Amino acid sequence: MFSKACKYAINAMIYISTLPEGNDRVGLKEISKAINSPEAFTAKILQILVRENLLSSLKGPNGGFEIHEEGRKTQLYRIVQVIDGDQIFTGCALGLEKCSEDHPCAVHNKFKAIREHLSGMMMTTTLEDMAKGIQNGTNFLKI
Amino acid sequence: MFSKACKYAINAMIYISTLPEGNDRVGLKEISKAINSPEAFTAKILQILVRENLLSSLKGPNGGFEIHEEGRKTQLYRIVQVIDGDQIFTGCALGLEKCSEDHPCAVHNKFKAIREHLSGMMMTTTLEDMAKGIQNGTNFLKI
DNA sequence: ATATTATCGGATATTTTTATCCTTTAATAT
């Protein structure tokens, strides 16, 4: 469904969102420990998220990553789009280059509803939402 | 969603199912031309499908691949399971090793409905169903 | 029996994804 890079991205973004907003930033080491991901690879992914303005970072002592107010409204959809592209939302399930209503693959219509279901859910799910479950101990980021 | 191998497998199985049942077998070359897939790689995938009894094959002149009566009832679900495993049906969307009701990842419940929707559809969709759309020109296997 | 045909299966190559290493850059603190 999602690439590993994307899974790390989502879990990392959620973890950062669980931390209190303010001057506190969280470092790469803590993040990758919290979500059980390879440090250097995670760094690459966070770089992309910073470049795309889904995440902000600061170098030096007390540096690290943070997400402020507005950023916590980021949709799950957006994170996936930035890391994996929107293949999963718009690409053909069977790999046809030009799959469409006019030239549908063998499962086009069968997948249509599922696509809409998936997109809809991911459009309406935000970091805030997901962070809540982690904060109150209902959901988990690792193991 | 699916690996390329799996997409080739599905399209190939559908193509073979569109052909009239009987003594007629279809060769690798024709199959990979019909679904626009690399020949040698497609051969590997067909081998797996044969080994798993989703497809039958015969060597030598007039050899090739075929699917008889019962085989045409094969569920889409089964093809995916054989080629990609059931990661997509049961695996955690965020990669947690032990994601479950008791230890759910951050999106466990959000994905639950989608998983069921997807599994249900793929359980009830058969080769026969999909072949119909190709036979009557509504759906396509390539481009 | 022998030649021909087409899948099977092992070995290998290429590409993509995942992962690591190390130098550079920028921020802070002394």
Add this chain to the structure above:
DNA sequence: ATATTAAAGGATAAAAATATCCGATAATAT
């Protein structure tokens, strides 16, 4: 100013997925 800290970014390595090649095997036809 200087040392320290942590992210940024380039280079490279390892693993997995995709793809190709070719000899072995099995079936048919002559």
